[in-house]
Amino acid sequence: MTALDTPIVAAPARRTAVRRAREGGVSGPLFVSGYVILLLAFGVLPTLYAVFLAFTNARGQFTGLNQFLRVFQDFRFWPSFGDILVYLVFWLLLIVILTVGVAVVLRSRMPAPLSAAIRFLYYIPGALAGVASVLVWLFMLDPSVSPVNWLLKGLGFDTFAQVLAPGHLSLVFALIAFWTGAGGWIVVMYGALNNIPQEVLEAARMDGAGPWRMALHIQIPMIRKWIVYMAILAFAAGTQLFVEPQLLQTASLGRVSPTWSPNQLAYVYAFQHGDFNGAAAISLVLLVIGLLGAGLLVTRSGLFKVDEQ
Amino acid sequence: MKRIIGPAAIAVVLIALLAFFVLPALWLLLAPTKTAAELTSDSPLSFGSFANIGLAWQHLTSFEDGVLFTWLRNSAVYSIGALIVTLITSIPAGYALALTKFRGRKLLLTVTLIVMIMPSAALVLPVFLELNVAHLIGTAWSIILPFSFYPFGVYLVYIYFATSLPRELLSAARLDGASEWQIFTRIALPLATPVVGLVAFFSFVGNWNNFFLPYLVLPGSDQFPIQVGLNQLLSSTPSFNPVAGAGLNITSPELALAIIIAILPVLVLFLFSQRTLVSGMLAGATKE
Numbered sequence: 001m002t003a004l005d006t007p008i009v010a011a012p013a014r015r016t017a018v019r020r021a022r023e024g025g026v027s028g029p030l031f032v033s034g035y036v037i038l039l040l041a042f043g044v045l046p047t048l049y050a051v052f053l054a055f056t057n058a059r060g061q062f063t064g065l066n067q068f069l070r071v072f073q074d075f076r077f078w079p080s081f082g083d084i085l086v087y088l089v090f091w092l093l094l095i096v097i098l099t100v101g102v103a104v105v106l107r108s109r110m111p112a113p114l115s116a117a118i119r120f121l122y123y124i125p126g127a128l129a130g131v132a133s134v135l136v137w138l139f140m141l142d143p144s145v146s147p148v149n150w151l152l153k154g155l156g157f158d159t160f161a162q163v164l165a166p167g168h169l170s171l172v173f174a175l176i177a178f179w180t181g182a183g184g185w186i187v188v189m190y191g192a193l194n195n196i197p198q199e200v201l202e203a204a205r206m207d208g209a210g211p212w213r214m215a216l217h218i219q220i221p222m223i224r225k226w227i228v229y230m231a232i233l234a235f236a237a238g239t240q241l242f243v244e245p246q247l248l249q250t251a252s253l254g255r256v257s258p259t260w261s262p263n264q265l266a267y268v269y270a271f272q273h274g275d276f277n278g279a280a281a282i283s284l285v286l287l288v289i290g291l292l293g294a295g296l297l298v299t300r301s302g303l304f305k306v307d308e309q
Numbered sequence: 310m311k312r313i314i315g316p317a318a319i320a321v322v323l324i325a326l327l328a329f330f331v332l333p334a335l336w337l338l339l340a341p342t343k344t345a346a347e348l349t350s351d352s353p354l355s356f357g358s359f360a361n362i363g364l365a366w367q368h369l370t371s372f373e374d375g376v377l378f379t380w381l382r383n384s385a386v387y388s389i390g391a392l393i394v395t396l397i398t399s400i401p402a403g404y405a406l407a408l409t410k411f412r413g414r415k416l417l418l419t420v421t422l423i424v425m426i427m428p429s430a431a432l433v434l435p436v437f438l439e440l441n442v443a444h445l446i447g448t449a450w451s452i453i454l455p456f457s458f459y460p461f462g463v464y465l466v467y468i469y470f471a472t473s474l475p476r477e478l479l480s481a482a483r484l485d486g487a488s489e490w491q492i493f494t495r496i497a498l499p500l501a502t503p504v505v506g507l508v509a510f511f512s513f514v515g516n517w518n519n520f521f522l523p524y525l526v527l528p529g530s531d532q533f534p535i536q537v538g539l540n541q542l543l544s545s546t547p548s549f550n551p552v553a554g555a556g557l558n559i560t561s562p563e564l565a566l567a568i569i570i571a572i573l574p575v576l577v578l579f580l581f582s583q584r585t586l587v588s589g590m591l592a593g594a595t596k597e
Contacts, residue, residue, distance in 0.1 A: 028411035053438060131571070145561060247543065
């Protein structure tokens with residue numbers, strides 16, 4: 001498994017001039033068949049069906065871009081993307097600055113056992129991903145039960161309703177996402193830092209670089225790929241926010257808008273208006289954002305190789 | 310002066326983060342030991358009594374005639390069912406992508422990578438629309454089969470075989486007259502134990518925590534997995550929903566206990582898996 005622990009990708013070996021004969025005969029296609037069926041059924045087909053729905057109306061007639069124009073004109077559409085955008089700014093700033101910063105400190109300025117203990121404690125909330133994390137934070141943010149109600153009251157929040165004022169939600173969701181996700185990423189960044197060759201760090205130290213310059217000019221640039229990887233994954237996942245606002249909406253007696261995020265708006269289209277064409281149009285917009293992020297990372301980052309020869 | 314302020318500031322940030330990450334989890338563990346009244350009046354990190362845990366357990370298990378156990382069983386069926394189908398499909402697929410050649414191999418690998426990086430939530434509503442038109446809504450398979458589609462698992466297996474099993478070994482076996490099936494079952498599978506564990510961990514954790522798809526697809530409470538069940542408990546908790554919660558025994562300690570029960574399987578896996586997580590996440594993007 002050592003190969004899996006090293007994040008630095010070796011320079012691709014030169015392509016052999018002569019192509020090998022087809023190895024494995026027909027067994028290759030047979031071995032992938034089960035997975036390909038699932039890929040078609042739950043990856044390709046739903047995408048195609050969503051495309052079909054988004055370009056037709058309820059009677060199945062082709063309507064061009066009308067469904068898109070219709071959802072774009074919905075008064076809830078742009079605000080939901082605005083919400084997500086503010087959330088993404090908070091979330092990306094928090095995760096990039098703090099995970100990288102903490103990983104550098106834990107790697108270079110700390111006795112190993114202490115560093116390991118801290119990484120482990122930071123990582124534990126990851127087990128509470130999803131619904132559990134939102135419920136825990138409902139308690140944390142409700143001044144009547146919160147263990148830090150002195151802090152909430154100090155910030156001027158006396159009731160749960162004040163905490164959940166519309167303007168605060170982006171930050172609340174960013175905090176929840178950071179609570180569950182950051183620990184895992186700190187561990188990953190730490191692993192990436194570990195793979196910087198010791199000689200490089202030695203050489204910099206000989207040149208008189210202090211810890212700050214070392215971090216800014218050597219360590220962080222050398223794990224840049226991983227930071228980009230994390231940021232794109234966090235961005236793509238952030239656009240899809242659903243569970244958090246949906247649960248908060250349940251818990252706040254409807255004070256939180258049921259269409260806070262784009263995915264929630266698509267949900268409302270499908271389940272409350274019975275408008276599957278509109279829901280498909282919104283989903284498709286989100287799908288394209290996800291595809292763009294993924295495509296960029298796969299083709300441009302150099303982190304992935306599809307051809308090992 | 311600067312030499313003292315720097316480390317001190319760093320220590321403050323690390324300790325503040327420690328409190329941020331640990332306190333909510335600690336509070337959650339202590340919450341069921343207190344009554345709802347004690348939760349608001351006592352100091353936040355105090356321990357109540359074991360009797361209160363028993364009481365919360367009684368209230369929780371009597372909620373809708375023990376529906377909690379049904380939710381947990383459903384979660385187990387969905388997660389483990391999907392895990393089995395994932396392993397059956399992804400291990401041969403990753404193996405074939407790494408060690409055989411066939412037309413479309415590179416395309417399949419690229420598509421797998423893209424779908425793996427794309428957040429799975431992006432496909433949930435389209436999958437729902439598809440299941441709806443195929444009249445599959447509300448069955449266990451409508452959860453298990455979409456969960457089973459796990460491109461990240463295929464990629465992990467692909468990376469593993471591509472880096473740990475030399476092609477020459479397979480060529481030698483072929484020369485000795487071994488069939489492709491024999492090569493797979495006798496040479497590749499025995500070597501695959503570590504990657505099976507890796508795929509199983511990520512697949513199980515992801516499926517167990519999934520909320521979106523079951524929330525859309527399953528109509529009845531007796532079919533809910535625990536995550537969707539928690540949502541129902543939440544709307545029955547008076548402190549968050551005084552109207553619907555009136556007359557029920559589900560208060561904050563019961564809800565906290567339900568959260569602990571819901572995360573227990575994943576928490577146990579997490580406590581022993583930090584290394585697994587790193588190697589998996591780094592493997593998500595490396596290949597030597």
